[in-house]
Amino acid sequence: MGRVTARVSSPLPVPGGAAVTVVGVDAAARPAYPGLADVLADAGLVVGAARHLAAAPVPPGCPTVTLGPLEPAVRRLAAAVAASTPAVVLASGDPGFFGIVRRLRAAGLPVRVRPAVSSxxxxxxxxxxxxxxxxxxxxxxxxxxxxxxxxxxxxxxxxxxxxxxxxxxxxxxxxxxxxxxxxxxxxxxxxxxxxxxxxxxxxxxxxxxxxxxxxxARADADPGRGRRADNQPAAPPAEGWALPESAYAHRASMITKVEVRALVVARLRPRLGRLVWDVGAGSGSVGIECALLGAAVIAVEREPDAPIRANAARHGVDVRVVAGAAPAALDGLPDPDAVFVGGGGTAVLAAAAARRPSRVVATLAALDRVAPAVHLLRDAGYAVEGSQLAAARLADLPGGSLRLAATNPVVVLTGEAPSTWGNP
CATH class of the missing domain: 3.30.950.10 (Tetrapyrrole methylase, C-terminal domain)
Structure with missing residues (x-):
């Protein structure tokens, strides 16, 4: 079988061979970068923080730019590239890791990177x-x-x-x-x-x-224990979400049904960097699935024997449980990005909306509560949409036949705030 060779074109061609060489400086190493003197020997421009310029063997007479605001330095580097002048940027650690490389590439500058150990x-x-x-x-x-x-x-x-x-x-x-x-x-x-x-x-x-x-999070300070098998700590869960009720311990079927939970979680938009409140959490299934998708979660539940902690441990997520009745239990909690209200009535809904999350999602079984909830959210400045979910599940009959078994209808309301209140 013949050899297959892949050719990859650079999105930023180097005119005349000129490029900005970005060198990561490891202050713990001696010398800070072993090949730094060779890199700087032919430099026509050196850019870096004052401490890096002071410590580096910059050739006598070589122009330098001390980093402060980035824009002037980027303009000088662009001019150097256009003139085919060798330019060097000194940066801490690995400059491609939350560093200056992204900014230089955004400016269209060709770069070569010589990294050191990241911070x-x-x-x-x-x-x-x-x-x-x-x-x-x-x-x-x-x-x-x-x-x-x-x-x-x-x-x-x-x-x-x-x-x-x-x-x-x-x-x-x-x-x-x-x-x-x-x-x-x-x-x-x-x-x-x-x-x-x-x-x-x-x-x-x-x-x-x-x-x-x-x-x-671990008392033994070993971040590797209990890690995901796919080595993706913030990726969507491999086993998915909208899990069956059997995946959670719950009392007397007091759990948000899977069909409803799928829509609720979608409306909450959980992801890494967001904080979700699960108010009236019960089994904690909504909050746990938000945590599985990377969000931080606070579950508020008045029943002290609710199985939230056991369910969270079963699914390997960290959910903070606040014991108490809402709305009083919400006082002092950090502001949420999204709130799910699974119980507690309009008083809880009003308290949640008062904290100005970008989204408020509520489930209501009683139709007489729907209109007050809609008006409350609209008065608080939210755009409101809602739908009734009435699922029917397959069930076996004697002789191999099947029937549809209806679940209780539930109204799902979603209040979305103006974008200035929070992230979408």
Missing amino acids: VAAAFARAGLPWDAAAVVSAHGRDLRPALNACRALPAVAVLTAPGAGAAEIGAGLAGWTRRLVVAEHLGTPDERITWTTPAEAAATTWADPHVVLSL
């Missing part, structure tokens, strides 16, 4: 932990809430932080969740410090920037 890999290494089962998120230059919700949802998360979105803020946001945190400050420098702490202690501490936060 996330270094943080796990300093903590002596494997990280093949961890998710990595960034709060640098973006809203902290999605990163915080990832820490609430998943057993092992690394967070790239920024001033005002660091270990103290993450620790404060994890109140109510059982987590251990590792804070890695000034990685690879003489001031490096690795601290194991609790969320409460992290919230009360002032941390030096830059730092990386590792959020770990």
